[in-house]
Amino acid sequence: MASTTRPPVADPAATGGQAMLIFRLARVTGYRLTQALAALEMRTSEFAVLHHLNQAGPLSQQELGGALRINPSNLVGLLDDLEDEGLILRPRDPRDRRRHLVGVTPAGHRRLAQAKRAVEQAERDLLSPLSATEQRELHEYLERLAGHSCKPGSPC
Numbered sequence: 001m002a003s004t005t006r007p008p009v010a011d012p013a014a015t016g017g018q019a020m021l022i023f024r025l026a027r028v029t030g031y032r033l034t035q036a037l038a039a040l041e042m043r044t045s046e047f048a049v050l051h052h053l054n055q056a057g058p059l060s061q062q063e064l065g066g067a068l069r070i071n072p073s074n075l076v077g078l079l080d081d082l083e084d085e086g087l088i089l090r091p092r093d094p095r096d097r098r099r100h101l102v103g104v105t106p107a108g109h110r111r112l113a114q115a116k117r118a119v120e121q122a123e124r125d126l127l128s129p130l131s132a133t134e135q136r137e138l139h140e141y142l143e144r145l146a147g148h149s150c151k152p153g154s155p156c
Contacts, residue, residue, distance in 0.1 A: 086107045
């Protein structure tokens, strides 16, 4: 009987193995976040806008679009929807009447709190195979990678 030998396993760093794992995890993470937010009838782009405005405070539409890398024509429709739901306001900037500042309403803050809980649950499920220490380490690695890769002008 002939013996079968398996070829040696290649070093994942040399074959792009990490990139494919990151890609797969990005897809499944996106899917899980989309599902968690869909249960609240919220899109990921709406969550991103509310989340960013909550952290940064009121911003011009141009600043918001640039920070989130959303095309201006897509941003207008997104902001129209959020404004129709009473989640944001777009008053004129008192310092420059040509532009509008986008800010979160009290209803938007409540909706964001609900969405954060849903996202946190999806994250707990996703990271459940890791210990608390491993989760902290992973977070540090992801912060470092994002800081390196997500510079202005990059497609993050």
